[in-house]
Amino acid sequence: MSQSVIFDMDGTLFQTDKILELSLDDTFNHLRSLNKWNEAAPIDIYRSIMGIPLPKVWEALLPDHSKEEREQTDAYFLDRLVENIRRGKGALYPNAEEIFRYLKDNDYSIYIASNGLTEYLQAIVSYYNLDRWVTETFSIQQIQTLNKGDLVQSIIKKYDIKKAAVIGDRLSDINAAKDNGLIAIGCNFDFAQADELAQADYVINDLIELKEILHELKRVEV
DSSP: OOOOEEEBBTTTTTTTHHHHHHHHHHHHHHHHHTTOSSOOOHHHHHHHHHOOOOHHHHHHTTTTTTTTHHHHHHHHHHHHHHHHHHHTTOOOOTHHHHHHHHHHHTTEEEEEEESSSSSHHHHHHHTTTGGGTEEEEEEEGGSSOOOHHHHHHHHHHHTTOOEEEESSSHHHHHHHHHHHOOEEEOOTTTOOOOHHHHHEEEEEGGGGGGHHHHHHHHHHHH
16 A cells, blocks of 8 residues: 555544534634523534534534625634634644654655635644644645545645545544445544444554554555
8 A cells, every 4th residue: 555644634633523512612602702602502413413614514503694694604713713722722633643753754755635614624733733744734725625535635646646545533534435445444432423433444543553453454465
């Protein structure tokens, strides 16, 4: 197997859960102050759809609001997420840095492909200094479609990747791998769902388990 891995960000590398409720509460408190919301923040709904592009998120959370109101809410939510990241409220998953060091020491190229917006992703990359290891971080904003498979395809084309593994926690990551003929490694972390993980080639409960899987994949190819 060629030395490339493509990681999802939310729920795979970054523990979004640590800032999600905080940022959603801020956002829906803001909507209440504008008299555009009068219920509890729909955190459980967001958890169930975590991993889809944000425009789709706001369609689900605010079905009765106008497109303009959703876009304004999206912008406010993004500001809160970024601010909470910069305040150190989030965290990488255990062993994320260790697995990055292992991959770089073993000549893997590391990429990130996320449905998150560019500013949000850059805040995470900057705060945790991920550019030490990551060749490039790709946002769904960089392509015309909202399809994760198309985003992964753009990475493959740019870097002429022949074989790789896509590592993520949701079906969009697994499908992105399958659609491009890559290995799908599912992460059984906070937002993962059993029926989605069942479609992955491998499932891990900790990022450190990637060492053994990638070593085995390389051994099989030799």
